[in-house]
Amino acid sequence: MNVTAHLPNDPAVEIRPGVFRPDWSLVTKRRAREALTGRLAARAGLLDRWALRLEAAEDLIWRTVLRLYADCGRPPMLADIAAASGIAADDIAGTLQTLWKHDLVALDPHSGDIRLAYPFTQVATGHRVELQGHVLHAPCAIDALGIADMYSTNVAISSRCHHCGAPVRVETASEGKALRSVMPSAAAVWYDFAYDASAATSCCPAIAFFCSEDHRRQWLNDQTPRREGIGLTMDEALEVGRAIFGPVLVEGSSDIQT
Numbered sequence: 001m002n003v004t005a006h007l008p009n010d011p012a013v014e015i016r017p018g019v020f021r022p023d024w025s026l027v028t029k030r031r032a033r034e035a036l037t038g039r040l041a042a043r044a045g046l047l048d049r050w051a052l053r054l055e056a057a058e059d060l061i062w063r064t065v066l067r068l069y070a071d072c073g074r075p076p077m078l079a080d081i082a083a084a085s086g087i088a089a090d091d092i093a094g095t096l097q098t099l100w101k102h103d104l105v106a107l108d109p110h111s112g113d114i115r116l117a118y119p120f121t122q123v124a125t126g127h128r129v130e131l132q133g134h135v136l137h138a139p140c141a142i143d144a145l146g147i148a149d150m151y152s153t154n155v156a157i158s159s160r161c162h163h164c165g166a167p168v169r170v171e172t173a174s175e176g177k178a179l180r181s182v183m184p185s186a187a188a189v190w191y192d193f194a195y196d197a198s199a200a201t202s203c204c205p206a207i208a209f210f211c212s213e214d215h216r217r218q219w220l221n222d223q224t225p226r227r228e229g230i231g232l233t234m235d236e237a238l239e240v241g242r243a244i245f246g247p248v249l250v251e252g253s254s255d256i257q258t
């Protein structure tokens with residue numbers, strides 16, 4: 001069974017009319033392209049659970065959660081989402097369960113509170129993102145790098161080398177479309193292809209920053225079994241992050257909001 005053979009060259013999901021995720025038009029670098037296609041091929045064509053088109057009301061709630069998360073620096077409560085979206089809180093609770101099934105958010109199993117909505121999590125992952133006066137945590141390095149373009153702003157990311165613990169700091173420019181600074185200048189990223197039900201608990205812990213290509217290689221050599229994935233420069237990783245997160249808040253080409 002080779003499902004990938006039947007997929008188009010650039011598999012993407014039209015998340016709303018005219019908005020495709022990932023956005024292949026942003027991908028200019030060969031290894032960034034290999035990262036996005038390799039992830040799919042490594043899993044025999046299994047798409048991430050987020051790779052689908054939501055109903056209009058689900059899509060509105062998803063975007064409302066992400067806007068409020070960034071604006072407030074914390075996950076929104078049901079009442080916040082209801083006030084911002086005009087949808088009744090009872091309906092929102094059910095929709096959040098649907099978004100959880102699609103691995104777009106994660107909820108506290110007891111309280112139902114939002115604990116994660118990619119590219120943000122309440123878990124202290126070590127990837128700290130300074131966004132509009134708030135400090136938020138990203139589940140992985142690629143999520144962190146996609147945030148600025150997604151919100152049309154700039155961010156500063158503070159993390160540590162996944163091998164030696166040395167500080168890594170990345171600042172964006174041009175509303176997230178470019179890198180302003182990378183310290184150390186040779187800092188790199190590992191993009192892992194593992195996926196099992198939830199990105200946050202499968203691939204994310206291994207999608208990390210490294211102070212150098214050398215430390216990324218040393219870390220990779222220490223892994224058993226050997227991990228499937230691809231090493232990226234920071235420029236390449238920025239393209240992957242933008243391709244995945246850039247489309248998330250883009251309005252559809254026709255009026256789908258009610």
Ligand SMILES: [Zn+2]
Nearest residue numbers: 161164211215
């Ligand atoms: Zn290091």
